[in-house]
Amino acid sequence: MAAAGGAVLCPARLESVRALSGLLREARRRETAEESVFGDLLEILTSASRAIEQSCRESCGLGDVDTCLLLVAECFRCLRNACVECARNQHLLRNLGLIPTSVHLIKLLHGMQVEEELLLPALRCSLQFLGNIAAGNGDSQNSLWKCAFPDLFLLLIFTDHLLQCPELVKALYAKLSNQERVALLELMLAKVGEKSSVSSEELEVLESQAAFLAGCFQEQCGAVLSFAAAPQAQDEEALVTVRLLDVLCELTSSSGQLDRLQALPGLLEAAVDTLRLTHLAGKQAVNVFTATHAVTGQEEVSHPAVGFKSHLIRLIGNLCYKNKENQDKVYELDGIPLILDNCSIDDNNPFVNQWAVFAIRNLTEQNERNQELLAGLEEQGLAEGSALDSMGLEMEKQEGRLILRSARKKPS
Incomplete structure (x- = not known):
């Protein structure tokens, strides 16, 4: 030197x-x-x-x-x-x-x-x-x-260093192609999924990017509707939307900063609106958003939109956990009947019934108005039989209050 x-x-x-x-x-x-x-x-x-x-x-x-x-x-x-x-x-x-x-x-x-x-x-x-x-x-x-692109960017992705700098992620994300965004989001998803091996500092950094990712999801959530007319699933912008939802589900599932994530403006509305649009698209024509139940259970599940509606319901449930404001917001958006209408067994949405149970519990916990709405829908029969029965739930009145509980087993 x-x-x-x-x-x-x-x-x-x-x-x-x-x-x-x-x-x-x-x-x-x-x-x-x-x-x-x-x-x-x-x-x-x-x-x-x-x-x-x-x-x-x-x-x-x-x-x-x-x-x-x-x-x-x-x-x-x-x-x-x-x-x-x-x-x-x-x-x-x-x-x-x-x-x-x-x-x-x-x-x-x-x-x-x-x-x-x-x-x-x-x-x-x-x-x-x-x-x-x-x-x-x-x-x-x-x-x-x-x-920085591509050499430094690829270096940072493979060493996880990129994820430690939220502002750099935002700056580079704006310049990435959709294919590159998918790669970055899949890295984030893998990192968030390794909660047991991720330090609290690293997890906090990832969570600090939630507002940015939520904004990206809100901007392009409608892109997923292209999958309704794309059997081969070639739309990369729609695939970005799918991965954004996956990451948001993980970030809201066990976050130490859930209050902040629940308060993100527009995220809950975007999730409910997208669930409504995909549900409608599945009813208007046969596509990946159409509920299906194959007797053989051998159907292909490789389409990237498989599970998308399940994850929307999961996100809605997370955002409503012990949050009265968001519970009421879903009521106002007419989201409870929508969730109930999506709770049947569906090969295109594995575990949708379980996520619907989770969401309904979170929506009705200590919320009398939502409980009364649910009870009223139950009394009406909900069109094709009782949705609560199909979810293994029932409404019970205790001391003048409605309680959602697991259904009692009927004698054979």
Whole structure:
């Protein structure tokens, strides 16, 4: 490593960069920071890149690895802070060339043969910086896309690092093709499904992306209707909708932040409306949304929309769990009869009966108006016999209140 580079990476610089990082947390400091300050940070990161490249090229040690990586992490922390709600600094840092420098350094960091604990802070802060510089800034998003896709993007996907930075996910998601979005959502789904092996911090990061994913689902949920006329299921936008719903079901199933997810504006309405539209599409013509029951049980279940209505009902049930406002919202949307109308055995929607039971229980728990509506529908016979009977449920009056309970077994 050159003498100049060594001076730049010396331990004495670490404290001054840490102090700068603290100052840049303040909006006033961010808005008035001089360009030369960011030029110094760029110089440190450039020197770090050269040092790492030299150590790899010559198969020699980096020297004080701890100091180098700590300094890199702190520089990125400064840059991350500088971009928070500050378009001025986003443009300034982009024009200085910090996006390609950062992307190059991230690739080098990932290739270093050192303990993961040493690398993680630098990787995390670098990704947070890229997310913040791209947040709400089209020019920075385009620059990041040119530098990061596909190599860095694929690297981050396969190492799960991408999922640790919500802002970077949002910036890149906007640029992805539908096929690439499906791959990203399937990665998220696998990660959320590994709750037992995911740290609480990682799970919190994934949950923090729920509002963004819910917004994406609301924007394109209608695309799934194309499957009604697509036996071969080639519509990739519709497939994105299916995967968005899968992820949202998992995020709302056992989230420590369920209250926040339940309060997302428009999500519940979108789920109920989409259930109504797919149910209607299945009645108007024979397609994947049509309830079917094969005697042989040998029907193909490879269509991506198989289970879609089940998952909509699951999501509705999750969003109504111990939430009076959402229970009432489903009532107003006339969603209870709709759920009951979808509770029969259906090979196109495995476990739909179980998810309907779950949703109805959540909709009627401590909600007298919903209980009374359900009892009234039961008295009317619900067209083709009792839906509650088919679900193994019954309404019972106790001390003047209606209670939903498991049906008593009748003697044979």
